[in-house]
Amino acid sequence: MNWYGCYTLFTREVRRFLNVNMQTIVAPALTAVMYLIVFSYAMGDRQVPGMEVDYFNFLIPGLVMMAMLQNAFANTSSSIMVGKLMNVQIILMMAPLSALELIVAFLSAAVVRAVIVGVVLLLVLVPFTHIPIGNIGFILFYGICGSIIMGAMGLIGGMWSKTFDDMALLNNFIIMPLTFLSGVFYSVKQLPEMWQSVNHWNPFFYLIDGFRFGFLGVGDTDPYKAMSIVLIATLISIAACLKLWSLGWRLKE
Amino acid sequence: MSFAIEVNQLQKTYTNGKTALSGVSLAVPEGSFFSLLGPNGAGKSTLINILADTVKPTSGSVQFLGHDLFSERAWCKRRLGVVPQEVAFDPFFAPRDILKITSGLYGVKPDKVWIEELLERLELTQHAGKNSRQLSGGMRRRLLVAQALVHKPKIIILDEPTAGVDVELRKRLWDFMRELNRNGSTILLTTHYLEEAEELCNQVAIIDKGQVLTSQSMTSLLNSVGSSTLALGYHSPLHITAEQHITLEDFSPRVDGNALLLTLKKDTAGNSNFNDAYQAAISCFGASSTVSIEDEDLEDVFLRLTNNPAEVQA
Ligand SMILES: Nc1ncnc2c1ncn2[C@@H]1O[C@H](COP(=O)(O)OP(=O)(O)OP(=O)(O)O)[C@@H](O)[C@H]1O
Ligand SMILES: [Mg+2]
Numbered sequence: 001m002n003w004y005g006c007y008t009l010f011t012r013e014v015r016r017f018l019n020v021n022m023q024t025i026v027a028p029a030l031t032a033v034m035y036l037i038v039f040s041y042a043m044g045d046r047q048v049p050g051m052e053v054d055y056f057n058f059l060i061p062g063l064v065m066m067a068m069l070q071n072a073f074a075n076t077s078s079s080i081m082v083g084k085l086m087n088v089q090i091i092l093m094m095a096p097l098s099a100l101e102l103i104v105a106f107l108s109a110a111v112v113r114a115v116i117v118g119v120v121l122l123l124v125l126v127p128f129t130h131i132p133i134g135n136i137g138f139i140l141f142y143g144i145c146g147s148i149i150m151g152a153m154g155l156i157g158g159m160w161s162k163t164f165d166d167m168a169l170l171n172n173f174i175i176m177p178l179t180f181l182s183g184v185f186y187s188v189k190q191l192p193e194m195w196q197s198v199n200h201w202n203p204f205f206y207l208i209d210g211f212r213f214g215f216l217g218v219g220d221t222d223p224y225k226a227m228s229i230v231l232i233a234t235l236i237s238i239a240a241c242l243k244l245w246s247l248g249w250r251l252k253e
Numbered sequence: 254m255s256f257a258i259e260v261n262q263l264q265k266t267y268t269n270g271k272t273a274l275s276g277v278s279l280a281v282p283e284g285s286f287f288s289l290l291g292p293n294g295a296g297k298s299t300l301i302n303i304l305a306d307t308v309k310p311t312s313g314s315v316q317f318l319g320h321d322l323f324s325e326r327a328w329c330k331r332r333l334g335v336v337p338q339e340v341a342f343d344p345f346f347a348p349r350d351i352l353k354i355t356s357g358l359y360g361v362k363p364d365k366v367w368i369e370e371l372l373e374r375l376e377l378t379q380h381a382g383k384n385s386r387q388l389s390g391g392m393r394r395r396l397l398v399a400q401a402l403v404h405k406p407k408i409i410i411l412d413e414p415t416a417g418v419d420v421e422l423r424k425r426l427w428d429f430m431r432e433l434n435r436n437g438s439t440i441l442l443t444t445h446y447l448e449e450a451e452e453l454c455n456q457v458a459i460i461d462k463g464q465v466l467t468s469q470s471m472t473s474l475l476n477s478v479g480s481s482t483l484a485l486g487y488h489s490p491l492h493i494t495a496e497q498h499i500t501l502e503d504f505s506p507r508v509d510g511n512a513l514l515l516t517l518k519k520d521t522a523g524n525s526n527f528n529d530a531y532q533a534a535i536s537c538f539g540a541s542s543t544v545s546i547e548d549e550d551l552e553d554v555f556l557r558l559t560n561n562p563a564e565v566q567a
Contacts, residue, residue: 002327008357016345087341091400093307094337095358096330253267253308 006101009092013109017075024074024113025120028067032121035063036128039185048187051218057131061212062184064121068114068143069204072150073157073175075110080158081167089251099246103155103238110151111144118143131215138214138223145234146207152237159250178204188220203233255319257283257408257439258304263313265299265463273299274310275463281456283318286434287441288454288471290551292559296463297443298338301412305335317408331359334406336414338443340393342385348372348396349381352403359404371399374429376422391418398426402433409433411442415449427453451475451551461559474554476519483515483527485534486543497537504530513538517546 017024036059043055051058083089092102125131133139153175161167182204188196199205206226213219219226245251258281265274273296281287291297302308304315306326315322317329343351352371353363372378375395380388388396398414409430415423427449434440444450450457451471458468467474483504491508498506503526504515513534517525527546534541549557 002360004362005358005360008354011357012346012354019345082344086344087337087339088343090305090307090337090339090341091343091355092358094305094330094333094335095355096327096360097358098327248309253302 002096002098002101005095005097006105009097009102009105010108013075013079013106014112016079017109017113024071025117028071028117029120029124032063032067033124036060036125049190051187051189051216053216053218054129056129057216058187058212059185060122060125060129060131061215062208064118064125065143065146065208065211066179066182066184067121068118069146069150069179069207070175071117072110072114072147073154075113076106076151076154077158077161077167077170078154079106080155081161081164084158084161084251093248093252099242102245103152103241106155107148107151107238107241110154111147114147114150115143132217133215134217135214138210140214141227142207142211142214142230145230146211148234149203149207149230149237152241155241156237156244159244162250178202181205182208183220184208203229206230255283256280256316257285257318258441259316259319260300260304261314261316263300263303263315264311265296265303265308266311273463274303274313277313277460277463277465279458279465279468281439281441283439284434284437285439285456286431286454287439287456287458288450289441289443289458289460290447290450290555291443291460295461297460298412299463300460301335301410301441301443302337304410305333305337306330307337331404332407334401334404334409336394336397336401336411338412338416340390340397342388342393342396344384344386346385347382348377348385348388348399351385351396352399355400356403361404363403364405367405368403371402375399375426391422394418395422395426407438409438409440411440413443413445415444415446423449447552447555448550457551459555459558466558471551475549475551480519480549481517481525482547482549483517483530483534484509484543484545484547485513485515485531485538485541486545487511487513487538487541491538493537500537501533504533513541 039059040056046055047053048055048058083092157167157170161170181199182202183199188199188205191199206221206229209219209221210223210226210230213223258279260277260279263274263277266272277296277300289297289300299308303310306322317332320328322329346354349368349372352368356363356368372381375398377392377395377399380392385393385396394414394417398411401409415426418426430440431453455471457471457474459466488511490511491513493501493506493508501515504517507514515530515534517527517530519525
């Protein structure tokens, strides 16, 4: 095993986003603060129906998780995309790195970025409120699994995209709708029956709901059922990355 | 003899249906300086990209130092350094960092002394701290060469490493390659500068349209396939009669003004049939005032073979 190579790739990926931290860390924090301000003014100090929770407190975990998911996706997808355009992928393919070493490096870096963004956001948002931390285990489990899943999706999306247009298409038509319709801004219990069941097919819904449960101790689904769904999704997405990379899908002629 | 690279019956048809390699077999002896030559589109880069594991072959096998590439990837790749034809560069880092990272990817802790030497030898020291976006085309290519060497590979493969590199730096690059070769590395390169290949390399293969036309040592190629022209100068314009033509038939006689041109053949030991030709000429036209021999160089051989592949016997 070439773990040193894997570690090198991991540090490269981490340095890559730290070098442009205005764009990769500060900007997402700013966006989240703006969402929080706008939505909490709009909603006033209403409570979330069916839960004994302030809307404000309900919103924070969702915003944090949404930013984490989007950043995990952005980290791998932009790295692969730029790598393809600049031919750096060739260097990676020539190096003695197995698919496993490569995927471990890429996904760990995505998780690190997501966690940094998540922590920064919490530090920025918490002064506005008094949000409890109910169960740190849940928070970590959902935070990390969610980042892995999104990092993996970013990797696959990056491999699939031939141009930045393809990437924008993925972002606008798949990633954005799934994150926005996942119950960040509302409780699915507020939705009509039909939309509730649609939401249960959205994997992001479980991630955000479980993450929020870790803070507030209340949620829209059974967090243990959600846990097994998330765990399976994590494993499937890692396996898909391994398979596609070793096939050289859309990378190797 | 042991081989650094052995390629067997390699075929490659791209997804668009284009067949770039149709059954290529090659053996690169360990320690050799090997040039892979061929016109544009011959399939050189396709072959090299398969060796580098960036293109999948349709069929066939590849071995490095006796180890199969596709079943022992990591083992082979650690011993291999490839400069691809297409320029690749990491826009996020400076050259020195790129070299450290590349070394790490090969599982080798960056050797600072070696990295500085590489930068120095490839004239990149001054630019080592700049963002690589600011490098010129020739600098980017030299950086790629440095990247291919940073983990001290036993086998070095260079796909047109000197394209876009200026004359002086090209000479220095070749000196560097010669030195690495003397220190035991096997080098396989492609280039369109045939004089350079002739001067540097001791082995040569010529491929065209995805097929190997010839593969042998440089001297044996120049001797066996390369012919020489004997030019005999006379005082007045010549005319060859039918009878004389028959006498000189073996030497494909031609006339160029006052000169008689005869084609000499060499046997594999490099001895030519100069005497026979000279005697035949004298018997037809008498002693000449000047005699000269022009050997075909690699470029002539190359052009003749790629224009008329049927001529290859070796
Ligand atoms: N990715 C590709 N998809 C389809 N066809 C390709 C691809 N790459 C190369 N080819 C075709 O395969 C053939 C061999 O190309 P290759 O790049 O191997 O030639 P080459 O000998 O390296 O030429 P050059 O001297 O111009 O670099 C050409 O006909 C080329 O058009
Ligand atoms: Mg080429």
